[in-house]
Amino acid sequence: MTTINESAFDVEIRKAVLRSKLKERHRVETSFPRKRKEEPALAELRERQPAFRGLEAGHRACQGCGEALAARLVAEAAGPDVILTNATGCLEIFTSPWPQSAWRVPWIHSLFENSAAIAAGIEAAMKHQGKATKVIAQGGDGGTFDIGFQALSGMLERMHNVLYVCYDNEAYMNTGIQRSGSTPHAASTTTSPAGQERMGKRHLKKDLLSIIASHHIPYAASASVAYPRDLRRKVRRAMEVDGPTFLQVHCPCPLGWGHEGAVTIEVARLAVQTGLFPVVEFERGEVAGVMPLRNPKSVTEYLKRQNRFRHLFSNDPRAREEREHLQALADRNIEKFNLRGEGMDPLDSEGADTVRRGGLVA
Amino acid sequence: MLVLTRGSYALPGTSIDFKTGTWRTSRPLHKHWAAPCHSACPAGEDPQAYIANVQENHHREAWESIVHINPIPSITGRICPHPCEHACNRGRFDQPIAIHSIERFLGDEARQRGWEYPIDLGRGAGATVAVIGAGPAGLSAAYHLRRRGYQVTLLDALPEAGGLMRSAIPINRLPRDILDADIARILALGIEFRGRTRLGVDVHLDELRSDYRALFLAPGTSKAKAWSVDGAVPTDHRTALELLQEWVAVGSLPAPQSVIVHGGGNTAVDLCRAMRRAGVKEVHLVTASGLPGPDTEPDDIINIVPRELEQAIEEGITLHPHRTIQRLLFRGSRVVGVEMVTLRKLPTKSGQTGRIAFEGTETLLHADMVIPAIGESVDPTGLGTLLGGGREYLWPGNPFGRLEHTPGLFVGGDARGDRGTVSAAVGDGRLAAAAIDSYIRQSDDPEVMSRAVITFDHINSSYFEPAQRVEEPTLSVAERTDTAEIDRPLSSAAITHEANRCFSCGSCLACDNCWTFCPDNAVVKTVALAKDGSHYVFDYEYCKGCGICAAECPCGYIVMEAEL
Amino acid sequence: MIEIRIHGRGGQGNVVAAYLLASAAFEVGRYCQAFPNFGAERRGAPVMAFVRLDVRPILRRSQVRTPAFLIIQDPGLLNVAGVLDGLQERGGVLVNSSRSSEELSHQTGKTVVSFAATHLAMQITGKPLANVALLSAFASLTGLLPREALVKALSSRFKEDVLAKNLKLVDMIADRVPSKSWKEIADALST
């Protein structure tokens, strides 16, 4: 008989492990576990992927979910020595239906509006414990642009060493597609429906990134799931910074935007290539880099692929007006951030996703 | 029994217990399409495959991949009109891959570096096969038979092997040292070559048929076709092939003031250029085909290597596309010109296409000499009843060249009647060798690969950058001679650049896109485990069937298949 | 139990005076309790603080309604309604004023001791804060708090130069008021 003092927690863990082992599917380790011969080959391969797998398969996101992809890429680029917080929202719900969790990094969900504050607390604890573990706060656009904005602003102002990642799918998707401060102008949502009197959302998409950058933080950037290499680079960049950093990741929601899951990436790419979603970097409040647009595309290319803008293609004369309005907004972005490229650039909107044999090293 | 955890925490990665694969209604599959270049190659090469090797700087593997199909890439790289490039999907994006340059580069590398043909003679069947005609079809057949371990005797009427490649292709397009070296390398594999052996004179079919288990006939076409315009023939009538062969062998050509060559093949253009260089001031090429451009349907483009056409124009050849000769103009017995008429290849009532001349478009063109370049037929000498009934070609009627009524006899190359390029001849030789092997082993015909060809709309071109196609440097018009090769070689760096332009149509590029973009971690990266040769496997336990991988595969290698 | 009420204005260190008084008493072994009449008043507005001193633990936490002593930080406060309310019959009033004790006693009908504390404080500390001066005077009047107790209390709150000046002020005040004239009352309440 052993005399090691086993805490209640250890016992719980041990039982859970035993349970899982019975089902032959379980891991606690973040590193790739040893070969288990009795396992099927695929399960073994799953463990031996050349990238850190922060978000496991089996989560319950919709087919073609842009946010799931973005979160997966962020966790991959950031892990494993990282702690994640998560605002209430789709990502939180679909990754953590007890007793399961898709996260393979330490993760905590508290509330809708306090992801940044929870992260600040964890960061303070890491500092106190003398650990270098980086903290990443995550939230959707609702939890970031709207309800969680105050906590986020406070966290940035206090210069916590936290990377805040906003998965921007431009509406409250978890509750069924209600408009948020991030919903683009003229988009139809369940609380900004298009109808006889309205052409979707009346207000503009909040320019959150500029507001964030105005906190004079070391690094704030936007990125898109359509450009994973750029996204990974920005995550790594932010991870290197000792101080508050911010990433706004544009990620389509097939359900909320009204497109097939298969075209998630295409839609995201068009958002960038039209100038509607500028991919930019700020350092200490100043624009420090942009992804130039090689050939800015017409916003129509982007709008027509999504049902949330379907009313903009009706016979109503306001439809044309709103399309032009959106085009003007895109043009304004292009002008404001000087997005128009000067010839071909390997990191512009058409070069940044170039593939080559053997995959992406970055 | 599941027991609540304190504060309802969960263990990491336990979502793996939840099989989201059950959500799926369609699933991604790897579909190994035929690349258009592969499908278009008369020799049967798979350029996409060897370009993939070049991308990884595996030049030798690339070359081995070619010579598995075609033993003379350094020759075909130079002289083939490369329909592969015309078919290349990249042509819909910017410009096609310069496949011929890559092929030529690899062939030259192999020769210069002394790479040996990857042949395992150990499995030799030992049986004897005779190959008649040492042109590209015969050489290819001999090579492929030798690869299969047969004892091959290669017969040719001429003292040296090479056929038309030696007799009719200008030296400045195909330097003879290269031709000699490549042929020598093939023959050195253990092929017995007997030159100066003319069928029907020095050897006879019956005797060969009894001495060898099988025969491959590749005599080529050396008999000038009867040519006249409404029954009229110039008194100084010479065919283009005759003149070209004379020029290649002897180096002399008639040199009138002006010449009209009638035809649309390489022979016609080669002759035009030779005559221009021989001092003819005005050289006209009248061809029923069109020039590459928006006005010309793909199947109506003149069958000439585009760069050669450009070079011909540079050298001062005047082209008359979509024209034919309707009448010869005579002054006494001497030809002084032709009447041309415009024509187009159009669908006819029968449902096929035909060339229709338009009344009222007649024009006159004056010249001192009119030379037809409209092809040749098989010399019947020694072929006996095989060419009975006034037929000009052997028309085997199957891709293997098997002559159905004479077991053990196979035919390929120009003599088939439906070929016209060195590459096609090489392809014939390869297929015939396979068929001969089957015949001798008394097994079924080898399977002919018939994968669907992937079109441009399956390619996700977002993932590729526009990039200028490399062009081989050429000698300036002033520098050009009869012997110096006009097209100069490309550097290894240029070849790598060019190879990297390849879309890898319908074949996995191992770019990681599917692996990167799967929101569900349902694409697993592997090399060892993928049964279909790709670098990734689908984890159907978790794949929800969203289709992102298929949409974002740059190469069209992933398709969605409904699951009922 | 001795109950004291201190009247002042926001910014005059009224609560500090109460805390110092209680702390000083604590230093001589008394139980004590000091607390402000918690208000939201801003600088200049009349405020109060309470002090209880006893030889037994003090339990009650109600406001001081019947003080034995009043300490009034400026004469203007005498005009504020309720300032003198509940003062025990024998109780004393210590006022910071340039008017004489007699004059003020007459005016209020109470036993008043007055002196110009602000003026003195200004001379010594350079600041117009009467609280420490009044405290010293209170100590002298009642004999409750020996100098050492005051020194300890002040030392816990002030440092270096400020402390030195305040101590100087304490010493200077001691004989400005009739020493131990309220000792009898104080002693009576202390049993």
Next chain:
Amino acid sequence: MLSALEGSQAVARAVGLCRPGVVAAYPITPQTHIVENISKLVADGQLQCELVSVESEFSAASVALGAAAAGTRAYTASSSQGILLMGEVLYNISGLRVPMVLTCANRALGAPLNIWNDQQDSMAVRDAGWIQLYCADNQEAVDTTIQAFRIAEHTEVPVMVCVDGFVLTHTLEPIDLPTQEQVDRFLPPYRFERALDSRHPLSLGTCVDPLFFTESRHSQHKALLRSMQEIVAADSDYAGIIGRSCGGVLSVFGSAEAEIAILAMGSVCSTLQEGMQIFSQERVVKLIKLRAYRPFPVSALREVLQGVRELVVLERALAPGSGGIVGMEVRSLATTMNSPPRIHNYAVGLGGRDVPIEIYPRLIEAVTCATEPVWFEIFDVEVERLPIEDR
């Protein structure tokens, strides 16, 4: 060592003795002095902790939650509206079973705006799943604060230490602070088994569906009930090391046989205690000082109420439209007694209304004269100040 300290300063120093790693707070009267004093300790290098000056009470609670979940001892403090702004987080902290300590400097809730003391704020979050301990004086505030960390960490239930605003927080009185060595002996370093740790990556705060939510609430309820033993144990261990006890879940003053009893929470108990001494000639009375309101010590109360015929329950808050809050719960437990006392329920001292010592005889008189039990009344309402319809 005994020293004369302001209540807030004493609490701050007690917190400091507990060596928290992270303190997060947002200023609100009357809590401010606590945080100011902690800040001073940090500024003077007497406390090594991360002081996070957040932008709201909501974030204060969240930061403390994050820190505690990451395995660091965390502390926060607030009052009134601040407690309500934290409300959502408070439920969350307890549901996650993350231990931490919060000082509530009790204050009324607006509107109308009022910064003074009553206990409406902590009452408003009484069902947030926190242990609530009420302090009668500043010595108790100090001792309870130190005990609270141990209770929280042993039970993994967060503890709210309720200290009456101003009446305690701003009152200077002699307080005995234990030594660092004593506190260290009592309170071992924090160790949270489920701490966020990249070597052991758990997921906290998952979504529990109807199939298990009932059980999770049951577990939480049980944890609160079990914490009763830990409250008593911590108090007695504390007494063993430091030599002073706070009476566990409740204390009784006066004669055990008394047939009249007063039950109260917080600083009003001190005044009543003195009232009992001063007015001892009136009647034999016992004072029940309820320290643990959550968990609600049903059996301990039932025991001390044996033989009581008249029970006054005093509240510093009310449930408008219903009446007393504590009174209602006491009344409900009394129904389980064989001979329950008559229960008279009063709210006193709302929004800083002074609770004079005379309240004691007045209450005794009121209940002894009452023909019917007083269901609920706000004591000391000046009727003539009311609009006619509200009298």
